[in-house]
Amino acid sequence: MLIQHPSATQQELAALVGVSQPRISQALAALADKDLVQRTPSGWAARDIDAAIRWWLATYPGPGGITIYWYALAPAVEQARTVVSLIKATDPVGVAVSGDVAADIIAPWRAPTRAILYAHTGLNLVDAGFIPAGEEEATLELTVPRDPGLWPLPGTASGGLSLADPLQVLWDVWRSPGPDSEEAAQRVWAVLRRERD
Template structure:
């Protein structure tokens, strides 16, 4: 668990502790704690080497902004134009994107989303798991208020709660939140829990692309909660507990398809 001071709490007598990532804006200090939450490295890529976050972010942005120039995509992704050009060539070689007279776009929306889901290694970073008695959406609001006080743009809601806002299907059972810094959720009455029984998953991620850029979030009504990128929501819903998680994920996928078509682009 990361405290507000950037302190990681590690259980006494632990046989082994693995912390694979420390946020660049915080310094981790390891101290003993009698009742820490379960801390796990968020899903990592199977292959060694740096994760091409720019490529994954590029495809996220192209789902919401087809027919864009390299210059426009560079601004949306937050990388240099040469880096965008390199990523576009990589995706074009795999028949995921194509260049047209109107700009770069996806060859097929469903195939592009499927490619992203199959290749995305997870957000990386450090995750902690918590249990609370309040409904999942109220748990999400509590954490958003905690994080948003010092950094209004440093928190995003994903998973069941976000899916219920943009494509209602089932009552949320777990809140998934991403934040730029760690917070001590025990201060708000949350209880440390294992990954299986947790009602709230809190991650300080490495992936810079899961935050929605300015100008894109308004298509998905946030209900007062800042939402993660819609493909991130889809990815998180698919791994949510429950036998109907795939049905809930399909609702989000259908929303992306309708949004794409409503703006005049073939899916």
């Protein structure tokens, strides 16, 4: 959160993350011990944005939860929009877009090949033209995650899609299949750095 909200106070961080202020205090103390954050006159800030992102990528265990892999012939962006509209029909705030599709909105560079969506509940996509697939051939991942931190903040929709937290998008792109996934991730990383400056 400090990457997107530099100089946030403990109270602001607690409200953004949805945990208690004492838990935020514990987390900030642990990060300060690693020399990743510092207290400023107006709140807390990351000391070095690149070091903070590297640490997060190295320590983040992933979203957890249950993932179902799907395949369809439509372009990944169209697949994402189809599934988002299906989910929003019953849960207007229950879906976040990540991976290639979100990266293409944040830092356009390559054509998305796989849509990654996070939802509060699962959904059978067979009637929408998808077929179950293995992880390697999937064109869409639908995950009901355990991690509450990946959800977008209210009012952060882009292009009609609610994007996952930018660090989650970076993590998903970093691990995505394809020879250019690292370069795509670097472009998202550069946007995070620019937004911080």
